Amino acid sequence: MARIDAGFPADCGWGMGTSPAGGLKPLSTGVHRSGSTGRVRVVTSHVSPDYRFSVAPMMDWTDRHCRVFHRKLSRKARLWSEMVTADAVIHGDRARLIGFSDVEHPVVLQLGGNEPDKMAEAARIAEAMGYDEVNINCGCPSDRVQSGAFGACLMREPATVAACVRAMAGAVSIPVTVKCRVAVDDDPPRETLFGFVEAVAAAGCTVFTVHARKAWLSGLSPKQNREIPPLDYDLVAEVKAAYPALKFVLNGGITGLDQCMAHLQVFDGVMLGRAAYQTPSLLGAVDHTLFDPALPVITPAEAVLAYRPYVADQLASGLRLASMTRHMLGLFRDRPGARRWRRILSEEGHRPGAGLDVLDAALEAVVTDVPA
Numbered sequence: 001m002a003r004i005d006a007g008f009p010a011d012c013g014w015g016m017g018t019s020p021a022g023g024l025k026p027l028s029t030g031v032h033r034s035g036s037t038g039r040v041r042v043v044t045s046h047v048s049p050d051y052r053f054s055v056a057p058m059m060d061w062t063d064r065h066c067r068v069f070h071r072k073l074s075r076k077a078r079l080w081s082e083m084v085t086a087d088a089v090i091h092g093d094r095a096r097l098i099g100f101s102d103v104e105h106p107v108v109l110q111l112g113g114n115e116p117d118k119m120a121e122a123a124r125i126a127e128a129m130g131y132d133e134v135n136i137n138c139g140c141p142s143d144r145v146q147s148g149a150f151g152a153c154l155m156r157e158p159a160t161v162a163a164c165v166r167a168m169a170g171a172v173s174i175p176v177t178v179k180c181r182v183a184v185d186d187d188p189p190r191e192t193l194f195g196f197v198e199a200v201a202a203a204g205c206t207v208f209t210v211h212a213r214k215a216w217l218s219g220l221s222p223k224q225n226r227e228i229p230p231l232d233y234d235l236v237a238e239v240k241a242a243y244p245a246l247k248f249v250l251n252g253g254i255t256g257l258d259q260c261m262a263h264l265q266v267f268d269g270v271m272l273g274r275a276a277y278q279t280p281s282l283l284g285a286v287d288h289t290l291f292d293p294a295l296p297v298i299t300p301a302e303a304v305l306a307y308r309p310y311v312a313d314q315l316a317s318g319l320r321l322a323s324m325t326r327h328m329l330g331l332f333r334d335r336p337g338a339r340r341w342r343r344i345l346s347e348e349g350h351r352p353g354a355g356l357d358v359l360d361a362a363l364e365a366v367v368t369d370v371p372a
Contacts, residue, residue, distance in 0.1 A: 054078040054108075054270070055283070056273035057082055059082055061277050065323060065327060070283055074283045076287045077287075084112065086111050089122040098129065102130070107132055108134070109131045110179065111135065114154060133174055135209070136165065138161060138179060139151065141181075141225045155184045155196060162199050169203075169205075175207060176205060179209040181214060182232055184215045184216070209251055210249070211252045213226075213252050215229070226274075248268055249271050250269070254271070255275040264290070278333070284298035284300065285298075303331065321349045321350075321358060322350045325359060341366040
């Protein structure tokens with residue numbers, strides 16, 4: 001397999017060596033470093049991961065500031081990083097590339113790569129930093145990912161993915177999972193997906209997030225690959241039925257919580273991408289709707305106020321306001337005042353020295369029900 005450039009950008013258990021890659025010890029204790037401070041901390045967990053709802057990894061979008069904002073809307077959602085190559089994790093600026101705040105948990109680091117030793121080393125680093133899970137990207141179809149011979153290309157290399165899973169699972173006690181498509185190009189979807197799951201599960205992976213579309217490695221842009229290939233939920237349901245011991249999370253074309261509830265009758269979880277990012281207010285109802293009706297629905301105004309102290313801390317450290325507020329532009333989408341909200345944040349937030357007064361002005365312009 002081709003080697004991966006260490007400078008490639010992030011765009012696009014039962015004990016060591018014997019743990020099922022998607023499982024956890026009934027009681028596991030590990031030494032971790034805080035994703036934000038590097039301080040060592042001991043984590044003890046006996047709770048199996050809940051895959052019911054996840055926010056997808058999205059290039060240039062799901063950075064650490066986005067994830068903190070999303071966590072203010074949902075305590076239960078599983079949050080994912082952007083994809084980062086194993087080489088970048090090993091050799092790059094870890095604080096910048098994969099640093100995170102403790103409030104983000106549960107949080108998943110998605111890795112790109114095809115070399116088992118490097119993927120295992122990157123997984124060790126992720127576990128030491130405190131990530132709750134590492135995931136192998138087998139679904140991204142971009143040219144730059146293809147040039148590294150990983151992403152969706154790996155749908156044709158199940159033995160390579162299995163080797164990576166085996167090496168990673170032997171190196172860490174956190175879950176090692178896989179995100180994939182149903183097939184690539186003209187490959188037959190049913191044979192491809194069943195064969196891929198069979199081989200990778202045999203290596204110990206027990207959790208698969210499946211984007212229920214083919215990936216076309218030429219002729220379609222990454223954006224078109226998210227929209228043009230037809231969805232095949234029935235095929236993913238077939239695989240789920242054939243492998244009842246495995247967990248399957250459905251991704252692709254899901255835009256609302258009503259759809260989520262329907263899919264959860266079949267699948268172990270659902271994953272939303274652009275719908276969650278572009279209309280983040282829907283995340284405010286995730287905990288109440290999908291997890292526990294006793295949990296509150298978080299309003300957009302409540303989320304802004306909850307996020308405000310984080311914004312203040314980051315501003316004090318020298319971060320630009322727009323680096324955080326860019327993830328909030330769609331928060332009041334389809335609500336009165338949404339245009340004023342976007343305009344103030346877009347126009348004022350990029351100015352040098354922009355501070356909390358801009359966020360406060362935007363909120364005041366759009367809502368009158370701000371909690372006292």
